[in-house]
Structure formats: C-alpha cells, structure tokens
Amino acid sequence: MTEVMDKVQTMQQLINGQWVDSASGRTLAVENPANGQVIANVPASDGEDVDRAVQAAATAFQTWQHTTPQDRSLLMLKLADAIEARGEEIGRLESRNAGKPVGAAIDEVPVVADNLRFFAGAGRVMEGKAANEYMAGHTSIIRREPIGVVASIAPWNYPIMMAGWKIGPALMAGNTVVLKPSARTPLTALVLGEIASEIFPPGVLNVITGSGATVGDPLVAHPKVGMISLTGDTDTGKHIAKVAADRMKRLHLELGGKAPVIVFDDADAAAVIENLKVFSYWNAGQDCTAPCRVITGPKVYDNFVADLAAAVSTIKWGDPAEGDDIEMGSLIAGAQADKVEGMVDRARSGAEIVAGGHRPSRPGAYFEPTVIAGPDQRSEVVQDEVFGPVVTVQRFTDEDQAIAWANDVRFGLAASVWTGDIGKAMRVAKAIQFGTVWVNDHFTLVSEMPHGGFKESGWGKDQSMYAIEDYTVVKHVMLKI
C-alpha cells in the first residue's frame, strides 16, 4: 500500500487496528499539486466513520491509560525507528502529495523521529509539585492524568511532521488518538498509521481521512472526544473553539502566523538575506513561522531591498520531479495560488514588487518567489497571512516603531531580531509578543523547546515538556493521615 506510487492507488483508513473503507464507500481524490494529477483515492469519511474511530479509541483508552510510561516509551521508540527506516519512501511520497522538493521532504522524517524520541523520554520524567502536608493531618499529592480520546487534526503544510508532533505527546501522556490529516495531504499520515498499527495495540492510534466538514466537525463534536488538538488556520481554530465550548473540551490550537524580521542598521545584512532566501521560501512560504515581514532600519533599507530582490530572483523553483536542484516547489493547490495572487495584486497599488509577483502559466500551483517593498503597515499584505512565497520589507524610523509594527498584527507565533547589540536584542525580544523569538537567526526549532503562539496564533505549546503537560490534566489527591 505504501510504496511510492506511480499510478493512482486506492487506500484505506485505520480504525481499531483494521484497514477499512469509509462506511459509505465514498472516496476522495488526492492530487499532486506540482502537476495537478490525481495520485490516490482515500476514504471520504463521515460521522459514522468518526463514531467508529472514537469508540475504538475510547475502548483502547481503558487499557492504554494503565500502561506504564516505560511501556509506552518502548513502543514510541520503536515507532521512531520504524519511521526513520522508511524515511526516503515517506519523504518521496510527501513530496508528491505536497509539491515540496524531494530532499526537503526526506529531511523532515528524522525530525519527526527525533520528536517522537523526545516524547518517549519526556513521558517518563513529568514533574509536579512536591507531595506535602499543606494542611495538618493531610498529605497532598499531584497527579497528571491523561484526558482520554484526543482528536488530532493536522494541516497540509507539513503533513507527516505535524502528525508526529501531535501523536507523540498525546500517546505518551496516556491518551488515545483519532488523527485526521488534511484532506489534501493524507498519504503520509496513512503510512504513519500503517507503521503504528504494527506497534501499538488496536484503537490506540486511529487515522481517518476526509474533509473538515464531514470528518472534522463530527470529530470535534463527538461526546467521547475529551480534547481537540488542531494545527491549522486561525478561523478553523475559532470555529473549533466555539464547538468545543459546548462541552468545555480541552483545546490545543496551533494557528496562523505573520513573523516579523526586525533588522537593525547594525545587523549583518548579508546573513539576514542568506536566511531569508532559504527560509522565507521554504515549503513555498507555506510555513506558520516563515520570516515573511521584514522591518528594516532606515539606513540599511535601500541596499537591503535591492540585495534581497537580487538573491530571491535566483531561487530555482519548479516541479520537484524536474530534479534535485529545485529549491522551491509548488503551492499546495490552485486555490492557494489564487489566494496568493490576489493578495499580491492588491498590494501593487501601495508598494513596489521588486522580485517575482506573478503566477506562471503552467500546470500546477505555482507562484514566483516574491519581494514587496514599502507596503503600508495597515495594508492587507502586512496584516494577513499570505501563506505563500511572499516577503514584505518596510523601513522603520526607530526602535519604538520597529517594536510597535512587529506587534501590530493579530498573530504572535514567531519573530526574529537581528543586531550586533546584545542589549538591544534582549530589550526587543522582551517587548515583542511572539511565542518564539530568534536573535540573529530565524526558523530552527528543537524538540526540547516550546513552539506555540500568543494572540490569535493559538493556545498551548507543541514540542518540549510544555506540550506533554498540555495533554494531561492536573489532579490533586488529598489523604487524611
């Protein structure tokens, strides 16, 4: 089932350790966005499938919650090894399903394995307050309990990586999971399910496919789902939060971003440009932390714009199947390319397009690597998530304005500060409202450190001990002694 596909294949989904079609028998076509061709059909599930998957997860939870952290850890380490062993196959499949360069897609797999290994260890060393006699004659202890069935809803931009980030902490905390990948990119999540089904007991991890409307909505509303973990669009997060509120379900929301890159006049501008040339256009800019909103000092602005435009114009983009030297692949779908084109076109009146700016006329969902100089702070292209290969550059007058502009968006996921002055770097890092702040760098994340947003970028953290804590609930047990 999981060999790299040369022809259209029909795949099944994982419920209670079994590979099954959707209850209705309907299927959903999955495309390669780099050429628009259908590469697979997967189950088009609905409420009936959701109910079967949630019931399976709820039954499995009765046993799974009583396994020891060591038991769970040993299985999680096996999962990490097995995924890594199939890294090339998974990466190639991901490349075909998401339009990303093959090398970049293959490189994501060891990152997933590392994350799973981190949580395999983290689940064994969770901490709480000391047990003590806070009232005479009574001993208090803190327990961290699993929540139950977690609905893990993943996006299309890093399908296998986001699936991994979700299941590691959820399962290690003692929960069971129903994983719903994006309808656009379900293929590597199904491979993950296949690997996991050979390691974990039936029902501990279920993977079901279908759209947000037919699978996502009934999954979020299902009475036996105790927590929803979504990585996705901020509007999807708001919708889910409203549905979850009815039953006070726990939420973990990793949502949109609009990362500022504050470049002071004393920064190493060449280093910034080198970083942006790679990471602003990584995954065709479809990254919630992408350095997409450059705010530069008044002295460096002119040279910076010219040098960045020149660097970006050399990015080799195209269908990843054309060769290993393709640096930027396609966007996820024609609809996404339409969205990017619309935002760039609307930006033209108040700013200058100094690199790219066009949607090439060829099959597949492409947009040129683009740089827009001088947009207004209140303009749509500065305020809203483009989620495409587009960088804006603005000129600030002083540090206060740089901070004010950086904060003046509804998102708060990630940011960077570039300067040779360590005091200024620390001042600005404190003043800006983002979950991750890099100094003289932008993009790299590690499993040990938290990733998650302020403001409309969401609630809760991925990665780190904070993530596993998010998948538990604290209980106070008081003993009369």
Ligand code: NAD
């Ligand atoms: P999306 O919100 O369209 O979809 C995400 C998932 O939610 C998909 O599986 C989708 O089917 C599901 N969904 C959609 N409607 C639903 C509903 N009504 N009920 C339940 N589930 C529903 O997001 P996307 O377009 O796949 O991903 C891009 C977005 O994800 C961007 O905004 C990006 O910034 C964000 N993102 C954030 C992070 C982070 O860590 N903060 C990481 C990656 C992506």
